[in-house]
Amino acid sequence: MSNRFVEKGLRSPVNLTWEVTVGCNLRCRHCLSSSDTPAVDELTTQEALVLVDQLHGEGVFQINFGGGEPFMRPDFLEIVDACHAKGIMTCISTNGTLLTADLVKRLSRNRLVAIQVSLDGAEQATCEAIRGAGTYAAAIEALKLLAASPIPSSINTVLTAGNAAEIPALYELAQNLGVSLRVSRFRPSGRGADNWE
Amino acid sequence: MAAAGVQIHPACRVRQEGFGLLFYDSRGPRLLFAETGTMLPAEFFAMPRGKGDLPEGLAERQQEQLRNFVNLLLEKDFLREQSLC
Numbered sequence: 001m002s003n004r005f006v007e008k009g010l011r012s013p014v015n016l017t018w019e020v021t022v023g024c025n026l027r028c029r030h031c032l033s034s035s036d037t038p039a040v041d042e043l044t045t046q047e048a049l050v051l052v053d054q055l056h057g058e059g060v061f062q063i064n065f066g067g068g069e070p071f072m073r074p075d076f077l078e079i080v081d082a083c084h085a086k087g088i089m090t091c092i093s094t095n096g097t098l099l100t101a102d103l104v105k106r107l108s109r110n111r112l113v114a115i116q117v118s119l120d121g122a123e124q125a126t127c128e129a130i131r132g133a134g135t136y137a138a139a140i141e142a143l144k145l146l147a148a149s150p151i152p153s154s155i156n157t158v159l160t161a162g163n164a165a166e167i168p169a170l171y172e173l174a175q176n177l178g179v180s181l182r183v184s185r186f187r188p189s190g191r192g193a194d195n196w197e
Numbered sequence: 198m199a200a201a202g203v204q205i206h207p208a209c210r211v212r213q214e215g216f217g218l219l220f221y222d223s224r225g226p227r228l229l230f231a232e233t234g235t236m237l238p239a240e241f242f243a244m245p246r247g248k249g250d251l252p253e254g255l256a257e258r259q260q261e262q263l264r265n266f267v268n269l270l271l272e273k274d275f276l277r278e279q280s281l282c
Contacts, residue, residue: 005216005230014221014228059212061221089210089223111207114223152224 015062015089016055020048020079023072026095027191028131030120030158034190035068045075052082062089071098077106084112091116093156095135096142104145116156116182117142122169126162140177147178154180202245203267203276211275213239220275229275237263242276 023038024031043051055063063083070076070092083090089112096117107113117139121127124136139155146153155174157163163170167183174181186192205211210221217233231237236259237252251263270276 003230005214005219008215010219011212011214014219015226061210061212062223062226087210089208 012058013060015064016060017064017066018051019067020065020070020076021068021073024067024069024095025072025097026069026132026135028095028118028120029195030130030160030186030192032187032189032192033066033068038068038072045078048075048079049082052079052086052088056083056086056088060088062091064091064093066093069095069098071103080107080113084110088112090114093118094142095131096139097135099142099145101145104149104151108149108151111150114152114154115146116154117146117179118158119143119155119170119173120157120160121163122166122173126166129162130158130160143177143179152180154182156182156184158184158186160186201248201278201280203242203248203271203278204245205242206275206277209275211239211242220270222275229270229273231266233263233266237266242270245279248278 019033021038021042022033022035024035027036052063065076065080071094073079080090080092091114093116099117107115118131119127119136119139120130121136127136127139128134143153143155155170155177157167157170159167171181206222208222208224210223211218212221213219214230216230217235218231218237218239220229220231222228236255241252248267249264251260255263267276271278
């Protein structure tokens, strides 16, 4: 960002991404975090809540939760609730497989959360070549639940050679579902670096 | 008719920086950098305020600047109007 105020330095980040776990129930080929099982040194619940306090004290406006799959953490809602209690906005990036109607209802209680569901192709075969079997239907189901809720929701697509031609169709799919589309750049890290080609 | 007041939009946040106030709108997201110095406390619009309300002790010129600034915040939807009652 080119901005004279930013160049002088802000007192803290405006928003930040927090990988709350590297545990994940999927093994996406492009995963920048090589998510698999949770790391042994992941923050405890107490440590995570202290961090929320610190980020609030620093004036951080928004925390974008990613991973891994954030909902794999048994205490994830507790962490999200702690953010909201302090007025910190949250955005959750999820693969959608663990989203249920009850969970969406629970998250709809306040208006401080937005949710992105990963979907890497407008066609099932394209998406599942990257994310694995069953991921397309699970993501669509999650997006339908979210679209019927007040939670601002979007499809998050990592742009790759394999799905570039489907971006217009993804845009149309998002419109039909009643959500927005966010196209993210590929980051050559983790399994993404291994599968660059 | 109820009096109109202004308050920070629920999708927005504001904090004090060295230059003044930094506004954040999660709907973009987008930022607004305001060189207000210490004229306007960050928490001023956390509660509903009368549209013409300003902090006390400001010079006439500063009041005029802030009134224009409040109009800008309303125009850009960082503040929203609502009933005070």
